[in-house]
Each structure stands twice: as C-alpha cells, then as structure tokens.
Amino acid sequence: MIRSAVVVIMLIGFFSVSWAVAGQDDSTHVLPGRIVLLSAITVGTVTAVHLYQARAWWEGPRAPFRFENDWVYALNIDKLGHAYGAYTLSHLFTYSMDWSGFSHSTSIYYGSVLGLAYQLYVEVEDGFHQEYGFSPGDAFSDVIGAAIPLAQERFPVLKNFALKWSYYPSTEYVDALRGGSGRVFIDDYQGQTYYITMDPHFLMGDHPPWWIPPWLGVGFGLAARDLQNTEARRRLYIFSLDYNFTRIETESSLLRSVFTVLDHFHLPAPGLVLDGSTVKLRLVY
Amino acid sequence: MRLASLLAILTTSVSLATAGDAVTHRDSSACRAEGLFFELRAVPLYEASPSVMERGELVMLGPGYALSRVWALSLLFATGSRVVAPSAARPVNGEFALGGARLELTYFLSDKGSIRPFCSAGAGLFSIINVGGLGYNGNGIHVGAGVGWEPTDFFRGKLGVEYDRMRFFNLVGQPEGQFEPFALNALGVSLSASFVPGIVP
Known part of the structure; x- marks a missing residue:
C-alpha cells in the first residue's frame, strides 16, 4: 500500500511539475506561492519515500557506518540505475525550479545539486545498514547522473542523447512477491533495462530522409539475467528503436508535459537483443 | 628509486608550470573563477611503509566548488584496493577493497595563466573490507x-x-x-580531469 502510494505521489509530482513548466521562458520571476507549494510537495515526497525505504531496504540491523565496494553486484545494472536516478531527479528538480520562476541556468544548476544530494543521502543511509554499506561505485554513478544535465546544458549537442529506463517484472521477482517477500521493484534488476538513446536527426543536416520521422530515435540498452546463478548470470545488449516524444510538435501544454515525462522511459519498440552468442530480433522489447 | 622518480616528476611539473606561466597567458580560456565542477582522479600508490602495506591504488570521483580562482573545495568518493602485509597482530590480513570519501581543499599558487601549480590537503573516512566482509574502519589525511x-x-x-x-x-x-x-602510508602520482560546466546560477 505504502509502495503504491509513493510511486503514485512521485508520478503525480513529476507529471504536474512537467505540465506546469511547459512553455516557461528563461527569465527570473520567482513566484513565492509556487516555491512554497513545491517545497511542501518535495518535503512530503521525500518523507514518504524515506518511510517506504526504511521499511523496504533499511529494516534489518544497523551497523557502524562503513564504505563497502560492490562493483560485481547485479552485473552493474544497479550502477546504471543510480546514474539514471540522479539524472531523472535532477531533471525533476530543474523542472520544479523552472516552474517556480527561477532562471533556467539557476534551475539546472541547483536541480543537479539537489538530485545528487538526495541520491547521496540514500547512500549514506545504506552506509549504516549491515547488509549494504556506502558504495563508492553507487556514489560515482550518482555523480555522473547528476552531471549529465549540466553537460547537456554546456554542450547542447548532448541533448540529442538521453538516459531511459524500461521495466518488466522478472519471473523471479513475481515469484518472490507471491511467496510473501517484501522485495521492491527497484531492486528487481533482472526486469530493468537502461538505455542511452539518441535522436539521429542531428547527424542528418537540415533535410533528413522523409522516411525517418522526427520522433524516431535509436537506443542502446543493457540488461541482466539469471543474477542469482553465478555461473549463468549474464548481460544482455539491446539495439532498439526509440521514441523521442518531445520531438512531436503540439500546441498543448498538457501533451508537452506528458511527452516530457515519457521521454524518461523507453517504451516497447522493435530491437535486436544480443544474449551471449545469440542475436534475437524482438518486435517488442 | 620510486621516490626519486616521483621527485623527478614533481620537479618537471613545477618547471612546466613556471614555463607555462611565463609564456602562456590564456585567461580567456581559463575555467570560471567560481562554480561547480566534477573531478575524476586516479592515484597509483607506492608503499611508504612496506611492512604494513604492499600495494594499492585509488580512483576518486566527486563534485567540487571553486571558491575563487585559487581556492577549490572537493568532495571525492574513493574506491580502490589495499594489500596489507600479513601480521599476527591483526585479525584480518590480505587484500582489501578500499572505499571512502575525502574532503579536499586545493590552493593554486597563481591566479593567472592556463598552467598553474597547486597544493592540496584533505581528510576523510575510509574502510578496507575483504571479500568475506571483514576489515577495518578508519580515517585518513592527505597532502x-x-x-x-x-x-x-x-x-x-x-x-x-x-x-x-x-x-x-x-x-x-x-x-x-x-x-x-595501524596506519597505511603511501605516496602516489595523481592524474585528474575535471569538467567545469561554467553554468552560473
């Protein structure tokens, strides 16, 4: 119940802020009412997420704070998750501050700072947990994820690239839930795929071929399978088509906000999946 | 021998810095005086007390903030390894994965030119833990x-x-x-790269 509430709150927050920010200009006209509203939503969301994580992750025994490397964990899919998390949170804070009237440079600067701060707070909490420890590798990923929006602002050509995420619950995770396990989907690394996507149109000059629509992109994804089996666990490499929703022109601010949210996710599309020495064509992945 | 090599590198570096200051003034291309940056650093370490530590290395990444053209503060997360020489006085020996975080203050000796010498000092918290999850917690300093x-x-x-x-x-x-x-002492050659977004809030 709490899990569902947290997910819903986060999606609503992300959606509403994205909707509100659509069409904002770059000047600074700070709106105190919106700052108060967003601060309240942020504090409420962070509190709810903390309570949720306290039950889902940090319920076990605590221990003295320590650093512990986990470079082999989940074949590094978790590291991609940390980078994606920092990247997405930085965008969320940026959109929020844009909507509150801050200049875009201020928003993106503090958006990245706040995104990184939140991710590091989670890592510090892990540091006190007997099962985890503060993972420097996770922190590396957090830093990289938070730096990407700043790099994209500094070098606009990088805006043709994005980090995206797709998820389909793994059989192992579903079985665990049926067995009464309190596992969370964020830890279901076998169900997650992380993508670097690219809008190829920037490579095609002013007149791209008519048969490549503006919203069509490509993506390179990474996933993992059989993580519980040290002999059989392996990475999957995915070369896939992708959708660049923000390239769809619309006058509707509602639709623009929907597209902004959707552009953080990879929706099912045709692709090639490299699994060991096998290449499979999937019409939907 | 290794120490001599390090000193040679340091001398060469300072010479380069001086030469750079003398002939190259590229303030127009210099990084912003103040603001956020991200630093990646690799440090192969050389034993300073071989009876305790045999070898190791550090890789660090983290955000920093340039307080001015000459002062910068960094928070660097560290990963690496340490091979600790066996000792009956210690319950856990062998190879450890190292993790930690260090707060570091850097001072550039000049505010002009694109090549500038610097000195730095920092302190942090570190853990060394083996594959069995056993190890030690401690702190560290650096110059x-x-x-x-x-x-x-x-x-x-x-x-x-x-x-x-x-x-x-x-x-x-x-x-x-x-x-x-117990203490681990090490000398290292550090090579780092920083990205300075240059975005002003």
Missing part, C-alpha cells in the same frame, strides 16, 4: 602538490604527487580478535 592545466574553459587536468596516511582503528564485520590501530 599533495602538482600542476594544473586549463586548455579550455570547461576542462582542467592536474598532475601531481600526493601522500596519503590512513589510520584504521575499528573492526568491520565482527571478526574475532583484538588489534592495535
């Missing part, structure tokens, strides 16, 4: 010096030498046995 190079307004490279001292005084993972706190 370093070298030369920074800013060929553009968004990139800074640094080459330097640094001395690290880590002192471990708590057991991790409840291994059996008592131990006296």
